[in-house]
Amino acid sequence: MNVPMSWDEWAQHDGVALATRVAKGELTAKELAAQAAAAIAKVDPPLSAVVEVFEDAVADPATDGANLDGPFAGLPFLMKDLGPTLKGRLQEMGSLFMRGNRATADTFLTRKMRAAGLNLIGRTTTPEFGVCSSADNPAVYVTRNPWNTDYTTCGSSAGSAATVAAGAVPIAHATDGGGSIRIPAGVNGNIGLKVSRGVFSLSPLLSDLSGLVSIQGCQSRTVRDTAAFVDACRGPAPGEFMPFWSPPEPYTRMIARDPARLKIALSYQWGEYRATPHIAAELQKAGRFLEGLGHHVDYALPDLDYGEAFAAQTTCYISNFAVVISNMLAARGLEQPPEDLIEPINIRIWERGRHTSYADRARMQAVFNTTSRSFGAFFEDWDIILTPITALPTPKVGTTEYLTISDNPDVLDWFGNLWRNFAFTPLANLCGIPAISLPLAAHENGLPLGIQAIAKQANDGLLLQLAAQIERAIDSKWNAGQTPGVHVTAE
Template identity: 75%
Template sequence: MTLAMSWDEWAGHDALGLAERVRQGEVTPAELAAQASAAIAATNPALSAVVEVFDDVVADPLKDGMNPRGTFAGVPYLMKDLGPTLKGRLQEMGSLLMRGNRAAADSHLTGRIRLAGLNIMGRSTTPEFGCCSSAENPAVYITRNPWDTDYTTCGSSAGTGAMVGAGVVPISHGSDGGGSIRIPAGVNGVIGLKPSRGVFSIAPGASDLTGLVSTQGCHTRSVRDTAAFFDSCRGGAPGEFMPYWTPAEPYVELIQRDPAPLRIALSHEWGDYRATPHIAAELARVGRFLEGLGHRVDWALPEVDLRAAFAAQTTCYISNFAQTITNLIAPLGHERPPADLVEPVNIRIWEAGRTMSFTERARMQAVFNTTARGFGAFFEEWDIILTPITALPTPKIGTREFLTISDNPSVLDWFGNLWRFFSYTPLANLCGIPGISLPLAAHENGLPLGIQAQARQANDGLLLQLAAQVERAIGGKWNQGGVPKVHVTRA
């Protein structure tokens, strides 16, 4: 097959760059889709990051209603196999239980993505029901890190992180209920922004009241692609419970200007959790870099009961996932999750959460409130808080303590392992505030380490503005200009 461009050329373009070539008549959406399909074929045997390619949409990008006049003009896009649905397409949620499950309708966000001109041409991998730090069950698939395939991509936007990191597609779907956009972005060396509440719809299957901590987004390799995705895809569906807001200025315009000097707090000590010395040193180094850009940087932490906040977050996950699993097994005729089709920790979560009382949820929500107020007060004094994306190095494949195939009998202890590692991302979901992971640091073994910036609610644009300033300062060379071992330019 003759491809439209060389792999160096392909990987050198971001999504908006490819869209511009379509508009100039240099390439067609079908040629872009064919190139992305070839990239998947070249890299997926090593990474196991794509569940399915929609060959009919590769052949005809207009088949499912993609708007070729949209911002992205037919750029290929993968949908995480969880969350927004595609009418008539499989959505199996990383689970043996859901094999063969087909969606009856498009989600609202699916329509927004297609209207933006993104060609949804396949499904990327995710852990079972998104409840895990890694898409890693040998009975389903094991998604591997393109920088070193002995290591995990983390999750739950596992396949998306690997495919964007490996240069296969410039933009792909992610979702985030506790760090699931930001963590795999940080681990795979790409950009991942978790939005504030009130940006992306989760209709019709859920709402801000029922989803509570979960939100949608994307992974990209350029700040302007993320900005354009937010500009194009935001907005609520009819009947949404909360108002969906729009910034005063499109983000693609905002990011062309540097922010005014910012008050940036650094922290890697969150309650009971601490980063390793190397990770703490990388955070401090990035802080000094930001000082060099004219920002005021110091060490500070919100005055909140972080131990109580993590306990409330755990209660939220146990009760939410228990109800999710109940809603999935009931139509299949099961009274409880089948042990041969649902992973062990998810069964234990269901057992722990299925009878959780309103009183327990009310206590949880009270802690959500006090935590959000504490962060709110903090952001009256500081514009940004900067943390590492994880407190510990990226695990190797097979590190079972973080997996839902773990034999840990205690759900609370299992979640405690997650928080010890993913210490800095979950509370943004609890508070509804934005957080972005930027590929600015590295672990001692050279694997990418994302640095996370968080801001007050609805200050997503400020995070993008800071990210764009950084991107200009480093000449666009995220990860110091390096590329993974598994990459389209090396295929």
């Protein structure tokens, strides 16, 4: 296939740069779509990260209503196969049970993306219903890490993370209910921002109050792409339960300035969950780097009952997902999850969570409240909490203890095992506060290790400012300037 750019040139452009070239008339949206489709064809066979490419959207970027005059000017964009729906397109949620499920309408955020000029050209892999840590089920697909295909991408935004890391597209859709943007960003060497509550709408299916912990977002390779995505796609749909907020100026302008000197708290142990010595040392190294940028860095941690907080978070996930599965069953006139179509842990989640009482949820909400207040008090004295994204090394493909194909009979034990690796991300969802994963560190085997910065409610802009300051300081060389083995530039 003839493409307008060399692969080196394609990989050097972020989304904003490509959109700028289209706006100047140097390239067309159709040429970008053709190059993105060729890039996916080049890198996806070893990764299994893309479920489907929409050939009509590649052939005609305006076919689904992408506003080619919007700020992204027809930029090719992949959608995680979960969350916002695309009218007439399949959304199968990583599940055999949902095969053939076709959306009847665009959701509000989908319309915002199209209005921003994003050309939604395909869908990417996710674990079943977005529940577990990796899109790793041989009956559906096994998504692999572009840095080393023996390892997982983690999840749940698995395919989006892999395609961005491999250079197929500069930016892709992701969702985060407990770390599902930040964990795969950290594991694949991308930038992943979980925004505060009150930024992206979940309309019409949920609100920020009924969704409670889940937010929308993206995977990217540059801070300005993430900033531009938030600027273009944020905002409430009519009838939101809670007020949405806007920053005093667009993030794309804010990130041009360094933040003031920040008080940054390092932390690598939350309750009983502790990072390995190597990961703790990588966090310390990141702290020293930030001291070199003029920030005050020390060890500190919010004062709260972490065991209680994780128990409440587990109750939230089990009861939320049980309702999701019950609704899917009811839509098909079923009373029980079919064991040959729904994965074992998700069936156990349904069994345990479907009878959750109002009193159980009220106790959970009370812990959410005390946990959020503790973080709030902490942020009266500190600007940022810095943690590793994961506590343990990236699992290899087929490590079933983290997967919903696990045969673990105890769903609480299964969640406890998840927290041992992924303790540092979910409490930001519980509290509705922003957090970002930055590709600043590495595991002992050389795979990427994200460093997470967390801030108080509505301080998303501060996180992006800090990320942009770091990006300038390292001359945009995230991952120490390395690229994955599976990459558009690789022969």
